Amino acid sequence: MTTSTDTFPTYDDVKAAKDRIHGITRPVPVFEIDRNSFGTARVFLALDFMQFSGSFKDRGAANFIAAHLAAGTMPDAGVVIASGGNAGLACAWAAQRHGISATVFLPETAPKVKVAKLRAFGADVRQVGAEYAEAATAAAEFATTTGALASHAYDNPFIAAGAGTLLSEIHDQVPGLDTVIVAVGGGGLFAGTAMTADALGVRVVAVEPENCRALNAAMEAGEVVDVEVDSIAADSLGARRTSETALYWAQRVRTRSALVSDDAIRSARSLLWDHRHLAVEHGAATALAALTSGAYKPSDGERVAVVLCGANTDPSDLVST
Known part of the structure; x- marks a missing residue:
């Protein structure tokens, strides 16, 4: 990887990722919602939940696997990852494409729909503990004992750079884009988006549940800190630290940085179903909740893209009103 600080990935890494995953991941569909819904601002929805595994995570996983295969650093033991669900799904999907074994550690609280999809992708699924942090510890031990290549749900330069390819696709479809709104868990999508936003001159709104605020707390403290995790969106946004x-x-x-309540997330998710018939998970609705709750108020004429990042959800609780 090329980095400006010898530590952090940059937009050059995003461009390299774009070349690696071209033709592998799906281009993101983008459409404008009804005019006047948010004053004179123009709001666009980016439907990256339409990736093969059901979330934007395919981008980072495809980049991670492709980079290691090209470098000859993929071990016979395959890959291992800890995940709330979506990162594991993407890793399993990307590994399956190349006949690579994938072991995925999940919390015991992971949604059943995600566990079932993981097994369908051929992953060896292991559920440990009640939180992502416990699954991550078990995955690290597995990598040490087996020699499997450790991936990460968000804290890896290939994963973050792959996620950064999303904004470049949105920008191509929305000339004059001013702002992109993304939900934040551990920060992989945010970091990749920010790298691209820096190059393209786009503002980033980072949205988190009030009780899953790892990035918000880090920005406030000026350093990475641990936070409590308690939200309806914790299965995808429940990282203890960014x-x-x-x-x-x-x-x-x-x-x-914007914080939204669980009620606002539920409302935004229901709104997407009632008015668009889009069934997304709570983590994906978190980004839209920033607009619908007023946590972020766009300026007149502002062009805003809202990333709907995942749809690995049980839609049975979505009832049209």
């Missing part, structure tokens, strides 16, 4: 890369880019680019 990455150093995410904090670095949050401090470097025009970042607006």
Whole structure:
């Protein structure tokens, strides 16, 4: 990887990732929602949950696997990852494409729909503990004892750079884009988005649940800190701490941090179903909740893209009103 600080990935890494995953991941569909819904601002939805595994995570996973195969650093033991669900799904999908074994550690609280999809992708699924942090510890031990290549749900330069390819695709479809709104868990999507936003001159709004605020707390403290995790969106956004890369880019680019309540997330998710018939997970609805709750109020004429990042959800609780 090329980095400006010998530590953190940059937009050059995003461009390299774009070349690696071209033709592997799906281009993101983008469409504008009804005019006047948010004053004179123009709001676009980016549907990256339409990737093969159901989330934007395919981008980072495809880049990670492709980079290690090209470098000859993929071991016979395959890959191992800890995940709340989506990163594991993407890793399993990317590994399966190349006949590589994937072992995925999940919390015991992981949604059943994600566990079932993991097994369908051929992953060896192991559920440990009640939180992502416990699954991550078990995955690290597995990598040490078996020699499997350790991937990460968000804190890896290939993963973050792969995620950064999303904004470049959105920008191509929305000329004059001013702002992109993304939900934040551990910070992989945010970090990649920020690298690209810095190059393209786009503002980033980083949205987190009030009780899953790893990036917000790090920005407030000026360093990475542990936070409590308690949210309806914790299965995808429930990281106890953000990455150093995410904090670095949050401090470097025009970042607006916004917090939303679980009620606002539920409302935004229901709104997407009721008005668009889009069934997304709570983590994906978190980004839209910043607009619908007023946590972020766009200016007149502002062009805003909202990333709907994942749809690995049980839609049975979505009932049209």
